[in-house]
Amino acid sequence: MKVLVIGKGGREHSLVWRLHQSETVWKIFCATGNPGIDQIAEAVPIAPTDVAALLEFAKSKSVDLTVVGPDDALPTGIVDQFTSSGLKIFGPTAAAAQLESSKSFAKTIMREAGVPTADFEAFDDAASALRYVKSRKGSMVVKADGLALGKGVVICHNTATALEAITDAMQRRRFGAAGNRVIVEEFLTGEEISFFALCDGEHAVPLGTFQDHKAIFDGDRGPNTGGMGAYSPVPQFGPEQEARVMREVVGPTLAAMNARGIPFRGLLFVGLMIDGDRMNVLEFNVRFGDPECEALMMRLDSDLAENLLAAAEGNVANASIRLSPRSAVAVVLASGGYPGEYKKGIAIHGLDRLEGNVPSDIKIKWAMKKIRVKVFHSGTAMRDGQLVTDGGRVLTVTAMAPELATAVDAAYEAGQMIEFEGRHFRRDIARRALG
Ligand code: AMP
Ligand code: GLY
Secondary structure, three states: OEEEEEEOOHHHHHHHHHHHOOOOOOEEEEEEOOOOHHHOOEEOOOOOOOHHHHHHHHHHOOOOEEEEOOHHHHHHOHHHHHHHOOOOEEOOOOOOOHHHHOHHHHHHHHHHHOOOEOOEEEEOOHHHHHHHHHOOOOOEEEEEOOOOOOOOEEEEOOHHHHHHHHHHHHHOOOOHHHHOOEEEEEOOOOEEEEEEEEEEOOOEEEEEEEEEOOEEEHHHEEEEOOOOEEEEOOOOOOHHHHHHHHHHHHHHHHHHHHHOOOOOEEEEEEEEEEEOOEEEEEEEEOOOOOOHHHHHHHHEOOOHHHHHHHHHOOOHHHOOOOEOOOEEEEEEEEOOOOOOOOOOOOEOEOHHHHOOOOOHHHHHHHHHOOOEEEEEEOOEEEEOOEEEEOOOEEEEEEEEEOOHHHHHHHHHHHHHHOEOOOOEOOOOOOHHHHO
């Protein structure tokens, strides 16, 4: 197969890395790639949202399978256009991608499907939203309907904050059109867990449980980021609970989407809030999470290209999809200042020590403990032969081992070998699971 991967972050590096190991893949293109990806794939200088150019490219190279990484490429209808040109592509259509791009759409589907989720109301005008909020007591959550780079959700512990959040989104138009509609929902407490399912429109296969670490600082303090670390599987969330998510969330959601004539194909990322026996869906995403994907790609034991092709072709029920029972952890090395302003172009040192030059004492230790370590590039660039920082999240250091604690130690040991001015990472990734 010739495969085209769309995107340029750590998620896409891990996808390309796994595809590179696939026996059925002999050529990988990546639009646009990064210095890590470029070592194993041919870089294609086309933006992920330039659908016309990507389609032209895929046709001209007779690409057998295209894999869409980032969320912003999906609502453009890239999957619709590739499919109608007879090309195979992994991901949802623009209509199905509304499960992520419109929170009110997702909530309506959940309500129709009987999927457990926080009670909510949707509003298209500020006056009614403000009136509704004044009529409620206690904590609530105000969400801009559209994609707002993860900044559209405000947890409000009093009415004044909720009124401010609505004014911000609907009157000051802080998120542009994404805030034309707002939803107000019940505030939930508990433990947040993510669940992945590979879907082909009709059937789905579970693809792991994860816990993300969204806040920038240890102890979940500070502003939210795209994700500072993740681990998989989540030990507190066993096979019975996984079966429950498939039964109560994934199955009914696929059925409700089908009933509307917009079958969901691709990766369904279910954000859950778990509180004892209570399980509620916080949100859906329609693509692999980052850095969850990096941890998942370490654990995947089957042929990624065949698995994604099966989803695109409506055939996951017959696909061989296997996850290692080992634990994987991903720790993000970020630029100083992120998620606020940060500098780019800072030299990165020490990565070569992990790529083929691991000191022999560490190498022996890792081998004895069955540890595997891999560093994925997220925001890096090559300037005059020197690897430099080029984004907020710079590198994702990923490790897998039979025990989660061992994987965590190895990821930190490897992370410490990589240096760049201002480097920041959380020191408590997976601590909740380790107790
Ligand atoms: P979302 O983009 O909808 O996942 O929201 C972002 C984050 O806001 C989630 O990861 C939760 O931490 C928090 N959140 C969202 N909805 C709720 C809710 N109903 N109750 C409590 N926290 C929430
Ligand atoms: N790490 C969360 C996400 O990719 O949405």
